[in-house]
Amino acid sequence: MAQQTGSKLFKPEQSTPALIAVQSAKESDNTVAAIYENIKSTDHISASSTTCTVNESSVEEKELDTESAHQYDTHMLQTFDTLQSAMQAVSDYEENTISNFVVLEKKKNFGNEACPVNSAFKIHWYGPVVNNISIVDFTGVPYTIVGRKVLNCHLGKDLATSQKSRYAEKQAITQTEDHHFVRHRQLYQCTKKMDCAAKIYIYHFLTFPDFQIKKNSEWHRKNASKKLKNCVQKENAKGVHSYVVLFPKISDHSNHPITGEAANLREKIDPRVQKKITELYRAGIRKKSELRRLIEHFVNNEIFLGLDVPEGSRRRFFPTRKDISNVIGRSKHLGHGSVLDQSMLVQLVDKWKMDPSCSIFCRPHSSEESKEEIHFLFLYQAEWQKKLLVRYGNQITLLDATYRTTKYALPLYFLCVRANVGYAVVAAFVTQHERTNSIWRH
Numbered sequence: 001m002a003q004q005t006g007s008k009l010f011k012p013e014q015s016t017p018a019l020i021a022v023q024s025a026k027e028s029d030n031t032v033a034a035i036y037e038n039i040k041s042t043d044h045i046s047a048s049s050t051t052c053t054v055n056e057s058s059v060e061e062k063e064l065d066t067e068s069a070h071q072y073d074t075h076m077l078q079t080f081d082t083l084q085s086a087m088q089a090v091s092d093y094e095e096n097t098i099s100n101f102v103v104l105e106k107k108k109n110f111g112n113e114a115c116p117v118n119s120a121f122k123i124h125w126y127g128p129v130v131n132n133i134s135i136v137d138f139t140g141v142p143y144t145i146v147g148r149k150v151l152n153c154h155l156g157k158d159l160a161t162s163q164k165s166r167y168a169e170k171q172a173i174t175q176t177e178d179h180h181f182v183r184h185r186q187l188y189q190c191t192k193k194m195d196c197a198a199k200i201y202i203y204h205f206l207t208f209p210d211f212q213i214k215k216n217s218e219w220h221r222k223n224a225s226k227k228l229k230n231c232v233q234k235e236n237a238k239g240v241h242s243y244v245v246l247f248p249k250i251s252d253h254s255n256h257p258i259t260g261e262a263a264n265l266r267e268k269i270d271p272r273v274q275k276k277i278t279e280l281y282r283a284g285i286r287k288k289s290e291l292r293r294l295i296e297h298f299v300n301n302e303i304f305l306g307l308d309v310p311e312g313s314r315r316r317f318f319p320t321r322k323d324i325s326n327v328i329g330r331s332k333h334l335g336h337g338s339v340l341d342q343s344m345l346v347q348l349v350d351k352w353k354m355d356p357s358c359s360i361f362c363r364p365h366s367s368e369e370s371k372e373e374i375h376f377l378f379l380y381q382a383e384w385q386k387k388l389l390v391r392y393g394n395q396i397t398l399l400d401a402t403y404r405t406t407k408y409a410l411p412l413y414f415l416c417v418r419a420n421v422g423y424a425v426v427a428a429f430v431t432q433h434e435r436t437n438s439i440w441r442h
């Protein structure tokens with residue numbers, strides 16, 4: 001956080017005019033009007049487009065000891081020049097407060113600095129107000145809101161309730177059908193969501209410092225707005241992008257622990273640790289215990305070299321064996337030539353075809369818009385199977401479907417004959433659908 005320029009920290013003990021405005025608004029009406037009236041009465045116009053008084057030294061303190069833990073028990077408002085530095089501040093906040101945030105809402109143009117200004121854009125001089133806090137106080141500089149992104153605590157509102165109930169209904173139906181073979185875990189808690197209300201608001205502003213007004217009156221604002229709109233239409237208004245982040249109070253988290261071992265266990269894995277696990281795995285280290293030992297060494301001697309090492313229960317830095325397996329699984333997937341099973345199969349078939357003793361046919365699925373859809377078909381027959389089919393297949397040939405008894409979704413068929421010592425599989429094929437046209441030659 002220290003390297004970001006223009007970082008501002010919102011501290012209640014500092015009696016700035018803007019802050020008095022916010023506090024008194026909280027106590028009184030809690031409305032935009034109240035805040036604006038208070039700001040007007042303080043006659044606070046500064047040259048900067050940021051809202052709160054700077055306390056650079058407090059931004060530099062990041063460690064979560066008893067004293068600085070109180071630092072997070074207040075709303076923090078910070079301004080950044082780039083989206084990258086704003087997102088870095090969010091991830092630092094997550095690390096310092098042992099929390100995780102997920103995207104709840106994101107406007108279309110948020111973060112898109114190349115996006116042209118809409119001709120119907122709205123000019124703001126102060127606001128918006130979130131949790132009774134004005135994101136931007138009046139500074140005389142006009143701006144427009146490009147977009148907004150809201151992050152919610154990962155234990156926040158469950159947004160997928162209808163999706164989950166649909167899935168449960170579908171599962172209940174499939175359970176009653178024949179040949180159902182899906183293993184289920186016993187879930188004692190159906191969701192991790194706890195309806196926590198903590199949210200991070202990130203606003204993307206485009207400010208126009210060239211149109212700053214000296215006096216806050218309706219005439220001045222209208223006049224400047226008119227000039228600005230004209231210049232924007234002629235495309236000669238120079239805008240500056242900025243990002244304002246409103247962090248929640250640590251006490252905004254509700255219904256779940258925020259300190260101690262229970263909170264430590266709910267953390268996500270630090271990206272630096274994830275990267276290290278992938279590197280070690282690619283270097284040939286396969287044993288989980290060895291990987292854990294090396295990660296511990298990496299955290300203690302590289303990430304926290306000369307600093308206080310976090311507790312061993314913090315999953316962010318000391319992942320479990322299962323976490324390590326998951327990271328490896330994901331990295332393996334990325335390392336493959338293709339993520340699609342189908343193209344992997346085509347590559348394998350080419351390899352198998354090197355062996356002349358078996359016959360293989362593979363037709364990948366294709367669904368190009370202009371052409372007719374081609375269904376997937378895979379056939380396999382070994383030399384010995386051919387011989388058995390010729391010898392015993394003249395009287396009776398059976399078709400055995402194993403559809404839905406395997407863990408794969410595609411229907412698998414076996415062609416069988418009764419040989420002198422019992423039934424034998426003489427060919428196997430996999431189709432896309434259980435339909436006749438799936439085995440037609442296109």
Ligand SMILES: [Zn+2]
Pocket residue numbers: 153154155156196197198252253254256
């Ligand atoms: Zn929470």
